[in-house]
Amino acid sequence: MFLRIASAWILLGLIIAPSSYGMQNSATTGTLAGTIRDVSGAVVPGVMVTARSVTTNQTRRASSGDDGSYRFVALPVGNYELRIEVPGFDPYVNPTLTINLGRTILLDITLNPAGVTQIVTVTDQPPPIDPTATATTTTIDPERIEELPVNSRNYLEFTLLAPGVAPSNPQSTAGARGQAGSPLADSGFTFGGLRPRSNSIAIDGLDNTDETTGSARVALSPEIVREFQIINNGISAESGGAAGGAINVVTKTGTNDFHGDAFVFAQNEIFNARESVTAKAGVGRPLFHRYQPGFSLGGPIQHDRLFFYVAAEQEHLLADSAADISRSARERINGALASALAPSLPVRSLQTERFRIGADETEAAGKMTYLAGRHTVNSRFAFTNSRLRGEAFNTEELNDISSRGTSYTKDYQLTASDMMVVSPGLINEIRFQASTRRALSNGGDRLGPEVDIVGIARLGRPYDGDTARRENRVQVLDNIIIERGHHELKAGITVNHVQLLSEMRDGFGGLFIFRTVDDFLAARAAEWRQAFGTAGTQFSTTSFGAFVQDRYQPIGSLTLNLGARYDIERLPQSFRTDYRNISPRIGLAWNPSSPWVLRTGFGLYYDRIPLAFLNRAIQKDGSRAFEQVASDEVASSIFSTIGGHVASPFSTFAPSIFRADPAFVTPYSAQANASVERLISKDVTARADYLFTRGIHLLRTRNINLVPPLSSLDGRVVFGPGRIDPRFDAIYRLDSSAASTYHGLTLSLNKRLSDEFELLASYTLSKVIDDASDFDEQPRNPYNLRAERALSRQDVRNRLVVNGLFDLPIGEDENDGGKSQTEQDLLTKVFGHIEAAPIFTFSSGRPVNVLTGTDDERSRAYPLASRPLGLGRNTLRTPRSINVDLRIVKFFPYGGPRRLDFTAEAFNLLNHPNIVAVNAFYGSGLTS
Structure with missing residues (x-):
């Protein structure tokens, strides 16, 4: 069980000038x-x-x-x-x-x-409804970023406030690899049921996506984030490189007034509820210390001309954790290891008590803005340095400390842009970035192999957790906007070059799988696999994109957005480059009367290919590197005789390789939406959206070297030892044959900030079906892909999210300056200047793929794909989750524009046991 625990935070904020910011740049x-x-x-x-x-x-x-x-x-x-x-x-x-x-x-x-x-x-604001918008969007404004509670101060978590967005399934990414998940982190969000690796994350109009994994790259302090927009359907032709949704972030700019904050957050175990697994592994309350100091400062270098803004913060975490390995299993495993079972195994004992985990991270960014007549020039440098100890990956509770991951990540990003207003109807903007990411990860055991007693314990070097890589990016884009009468034309080109230098040592440490503890004690391995050869690779991809778009208003109440985009991603030589990626984008908005807007749209959206997917075919091509696999008696013999890392490949074993599909095409999605929005009052809108997303040519892995299977006595399909190409054992083809379908209905109510109150409430009813939920998921029977079609692991049937900001109606408004404290009565002194910001989330459970824990079909699939007889894919669900987060701020104005804040935050305030992942292995191993 994964339990979110209630906690409290203390914030000390010092504000030394009025809070007002400028902004910049086009697509932003x-x-x-x-x-x-x-x-x-x-x-x-x-x-x-x-x-x-x-x-x-x-x-x-x-x-x-x-x-x-x-x-x-x-x-x-x-x-x-x-x-x-x-x-x-x-x-x-x-x-x-x-x-x-x-x-x-x-x-x-x-x-x-x-x-x-x-x-x-006139001081009235225009109505909050946009009668010309054709996309499904949500804007996270500065007030929400500043006031809402967010754990670990990651502002991207506010993406989950948007209707139609759901968190990625933890059992599909950093979860148990036996459930076809990958330890490579993804973006953390799913739009339209598509894979979390298929989203676009941009900062100031430039890509901020890790091209290897699909996750976010450089991290920013919330202090420098002005606002961001979430687009989950109907993205314009200007955006490319993502089949899913888009997150567009804009940063703050210095102004003619100086403004700054200094703060420190502190969290301690005395405020935490007892988390069951860690608490029962020792005596006393588990340690949890987190401190996050930081500051921001912005202002003029030259009034009306040159401005700066800088922000930096750190996180320091030290905490206790524990593995949820049963005492009886732990004692039996430790006893066997102590009695010289497999003497070559580096791990000689499972951790019996709590162990320490930690994190240290620095986020820093600085921005310069220069206004020169028709030009607005911006430059920004951002830096992230992160080290996670014992909690980077493989943190599921059956992992011993020797299998848990430690990582080190360094990000540098330099960006520049120039927006030139040639005339009121002609604007040109050019943007540039150069960035680099260095990422290292390894488990507690550096030698290997990993020992996986399915559903009970995992120890040793992780199969896919030893990686060193550097990703370099150069991006240039240029857009032009021309306004003529009822037409607003926009066109542009972009070039994105990404280079990867890596040593992804997946499998090079080796892996032994055991069905039960008894099998481990008897050295009866169900499977052995290990990679041999050279792990290092170096390759690059270059993406070219061009678009044209016309926003046309034939009459005042009707807006048409018509556009098309063309994308090419030049892939390494072993992959076919697809040149047919033309994507039309059509949107319509009709405003029949002032309070009503009807919208509809359709478009195609081509994806970019994760470099981790490409790397497998480049690295394990049979000449550079390969894998060897053995089952049952042969695997047991290897464990009994060697009992650890195998130094060199066996000459009698055929290699297993990865190969790109010669007919490979670019994955894409077809998206359609229809919505109705109504202005309820001058500050409140209500909206209903129907969203459809079809994922086409999605990535998957399958073994194409198996001869047609036979049926065993119990009815299970079993593959024999014969191979189509006898030179190889398995040929894992990386192709684009998977698909997904999403239908969703969202209902939302939005009140913009007025009278010190803001509210966003949304409900989503949806269903997602697919036949593979990530690129490394393999079918149980490669000859029957239709049998894999089932609920996607990204399916969230019901999701309700409500968040708000409000002030207690006592005392002055926070912007009112400062009456003397002597002018206020006792009630005002105690209860005045208090702001509250809650977030309530209800979510249905997530599908889980129930597995036997071994390769019963002998298909050589890994991650494992064998399910109990009679059970289809993803037939189990986790329980529903309910979560309440709350932030309370009490501020004290002093010295004119200054104020002192004291903040308390609670996460999972009700201490509800939210189970986000379960042990999906079914069989005798769970009872031994």
Whole structure:
């Protein structure tokens, strides 16, 4: 059982200037548009409109057309003042406009005749509904990032607040490898039931995805994140390289005012509920110490021209953990090891008590912004240094400390961009990044082999946990926006070159699988496998993308988004490069009346290939490296005679290799959506969405060297020793023959921040079916792929998420400055200046693939694929989960703009036992 425990945090925050930020850059911008009329309702053409950033004084101007419409495209996110001065009319000023990421703000303006008033000042915000949007999106605004509770301060966890998004199944990624999961981390999120490796994560419009695994790359402190947008269906033609969803992050920019924070978070075991596995493994409360100090600072270097923003924080964790290996099994295994069973095994005893795990991480980033006439130039450098000890991977509770992973990761990223406003209707932007990631990982045992007593214990060097790699990336893109009448044309190109230098030593330490403890004591191995040869590889991929898109409004109430994209990913020589990747994108939004918007859309979305998938065919091609596999008596003989790491391959064993499918094509998805949204009040919207996603040509692995199987007496399909190509034992073909289907309905209610209250509630009803949930999942019978079609491990049938921000209605607003404390009564002193931010999550259980723990079909599948007779794929489910997180802030204003914060956070406040992974092995091993 994996149990989320309740905890409390203490935050000390020092704010030394008002909180206001500027923003930047295209794919990370918003739009402001509307129509200008006089008091009679007639449109007013030729009016010059000025939008001024209140934080940097940067200005943009646009003129209303013959129909009175005006439009600012690619407007940097932030707070603006809108001003109109035209002869014959009173001046118009709206000083409180907020431009949000990826949204179109519609603001219609009525001008009064001159002399009615000296100046017309309007402070109302435009309606929160966007009648021109055709995609399914959610924006995580600055208030949510700053106020909502988040464990370990990873802002990307807020992605799970969006409707239609679910966390990736832990038994599909870093979970038990016998359940076809990979220890390679993924993005952590699934959109449309697609694989978590198929998502796009971008910061300031540039890729931030680890191309080897599909996870996020450089980590940022939340202090430098302005806001981000989650797009889970209907992505425009501008975005490519992901079949799933997209997460677009924009960072803060310095302003004309200095602003900074200094803070420290502390968490201690005295606040924690007792986690059952670790608590019962020793005496007293398990140790848990976490400290996270940090700071941020932004401001002007030269007013109205040059700005900076920097943020950095660290995490230091020291905690107790334990393995959930039964006492009887542990004693029997330790007794056998002590009596010289398999003397060549490096691990001579299982850990009997708690053991220490830890983490040390530094995240730092700095950004410079230069405003020079028509140019907005940004540059950013980000750095992450992370070391995880004993908790990097293989942390499931049947793993001894010798199998648990330690990792070291270093990320460097340098980016630059220039957005040039050639004219109000012509904008060009160019972006560049150079980045590198170095990742090392290893288990507690560095020699091997791994010993896996299925469903009971795992010890020794992990089969796939010894890796050293460096990933280098260079990316350049250029986009142009042209606005002509009712058309907004956008086109662009991008080049993304990624180089991988790696030693992924999967299997080079060896692996012995045992059905039961009795079999281990008797040295009766069910399977042995080990890789031999050279682990090092070096190769690169280059992606080219080009797109064109037209946003067209034939009438004011109808918006069409029409686009197409062409992508090529040049793969290493052993893989076929697919040149047919043309993806149309179509979206429609209809605003029949002011409170209603109807939307629909369709598009194709081509994926990029994880480099870890490519590496298998390049590395274990039979000449560079290969595997050898043995079963039952032969495997037992190897364990009895060698009992450890095998130094050289056996000359009598045929090698097993990996090979790319000669007909390999690029995976992609077909996505469609239909939605209706209604404006309930000036700050509240309600929305219903139907989402469809079809995953096509998804990646999988299967053994194509088996002769057709026979049926055993019990009805199980069993493969004989014959091989199609007798030179090899197994030929694991890496192909693109898998598929998935997702149907989802989401209902959401959103109240934007007003009157110190903000709310987002969403419910998702969905179903996902697939025939492989990750690229290394193999079928039980390669001749019957249809039998693998079942519920996907990414299926989450019901999911409800509610989050909110509110102030207790006592005392001053946090932005009101500072009455003297003597002016407040006792009630205000105690209960004033308190903010609360809860997150409630309910989720159905996840499918689990029940396995026997051995290769009963003799298909040579690994990860293992054999299921008990009569059970289909993914037929078991984990229990439902219920979670409540809460953050309470009490702040004390002092010294003008300064304030002191004390914060308490609780995670899983109700201490509900949320089981996210189970022991999926069924058979005699569990009873021995």
